[in-house]
Amino acid sequence: MTAKKLITAGGVSIVFLFIAGCTDKPVLYKQGEYQGKLDSQPWSNAQFKGERVEWEKALKARSQGQDEYSRAATSAN
Amino acid sequence: MARMKFLCDAERCIECNGCVTACKSEHDIPWGVNRRRVVTLNDGVPGEKSISVACMHCSDAPCMAVCPVDCFYQTSEGIVLHDKDLCIGCGYCFYACPFGAPQFPQDGAFGLRGKMDKCTFCAGGPEADNSEAEYKKYGRNRLAEGKLPACAEMCSTKALLGGDADVISDIYRNRVMKRGKGSEVWGWGTAYGKPDAKPATPPGAKS
Numbered sequence: 001m002t003a004k005k006l007i008t009a010g011g012v013s014i015v016f017l018f019i020a021g022c023t024d025k026p027v028l029y030k031q032g033e034y035q036g037k038l039d040s041q042p043w044s045n046a047q048f049k050g051e052r053v054e055w056e057k058a059l060k061a062r063s064q065g066q067d068e069y070s071r072a073a074t075s076a077n
Numbered sequence: 078m079a080r081m082k083f084l085c086d087a088e089r090c091i092e093c094n095g096c097v098t099a100c101k102s103e104h105d106i107p108w109g110v111n112r113r114r115v116v117t118l119n120d121g122v123p124g125e126k127s128i129s130v131a132c133m134h135c136s137d138a139p140c141m142a143v144c145p146v147d148c149f150y151q152t153s154e155g156i157v158l159h160d161k162d163l164c165i166g167c168g169y170c171f172y173a174c175p176f177g178a179p180q181f182p183q184d185g186a187f188g189l190r191g192k193m194d195k196c197t198f199c200a201g202g203p204e205a206d207n208s209e210a211e212y213k214k215y216g217r218n219r220l221a222e223g224k225l226p227a228c229a230e231m232c233s234t235k236a237l238l239g240g241d242a243d244v245i246s247d248i249y250r251n252r253v254m255k256r257g258k259g260s261e262v263w264g265w266g267t268a269y270g271k272p273d274a275k276p277a278t279p280p281g282a283k284s
Contacts, residue, residue: 036160058223063240
């Protein structure tokens with residue numbers, strides 16, 4: 001009788017073990033939060049060597065280049 | 078530095094499509110995908126206006142809000158980018174975007190919708206800067222080279238301005254003062270919010 005109970009208990013536990021194997025893995029997804037790869041800063045490279053100020057200077061110079069009034073004034077001087 | 082913005086001066090745009098070509102060429106964009114396009118309002122009517130349209134990198138981007146897999150992120154400069162490895166090509170962002178910016182390449186033999194593609198402000202994506210993977214997925218990262226978006230830099234009449242919001246606003250203000258007209262900036266209210274905008278009905282009032 002005890003052996004039969006043991007076999008039944010063992011069988012039931014094996015069934016539960018198999019069922020547990022079929023369940024989904026816990027999802028780490030968080031609603032509303034970016035889940036992708038992290039991006040690096042545009043100044044964190046060999047050209048700017050992490051110098052944000054240098055990068056901003058380069059960009060500002062380019063931005064000012066879009067103003068033909070200031071370009072004309074510079075070339076006139 | 079403030080945030081990055083695009084500004085299109087409708088008084089200057091001559092519909093040359095130089096910006097569209099520059100973008101296509103710079104990022105090797107596939108057939109059927111247009112990150113930038115030129116739209117003409119009242120075409121053929123005297124006084125027609127053309128504007129160059131792409132992702133405006135909105136302050137409160139609706140695409141970010143509706144994405145079911147949260148593949149969007151905003152950089153410290155306010156540029157809205159996305160991770161193509163996460164994108165499922167559902168198209169929600171396309172319906173949410175007021176500018177029609179998200180593009181979907183046809184993928185596979187049955188014309189399935191591929192992963193979303195859009196203007197990156199020439200800032201690449203979440204891959205190593207100027208790497209092969211970044212170029213293939215998102216195009217060239219000009220910002221990491223200290224350059225502005227190709228479309229703005231190639232614009233022959235400088236109708237399309239791109240860069241630091243403070244700088245381009247000053248350029249535009251100076252222009253408007255000199256020519257004495259055309260102070261309306263198309264799309265800025267939609268993309269970056271109207272500072273004086275009040276709700277149609279005050280909170281708590283019956284509508």
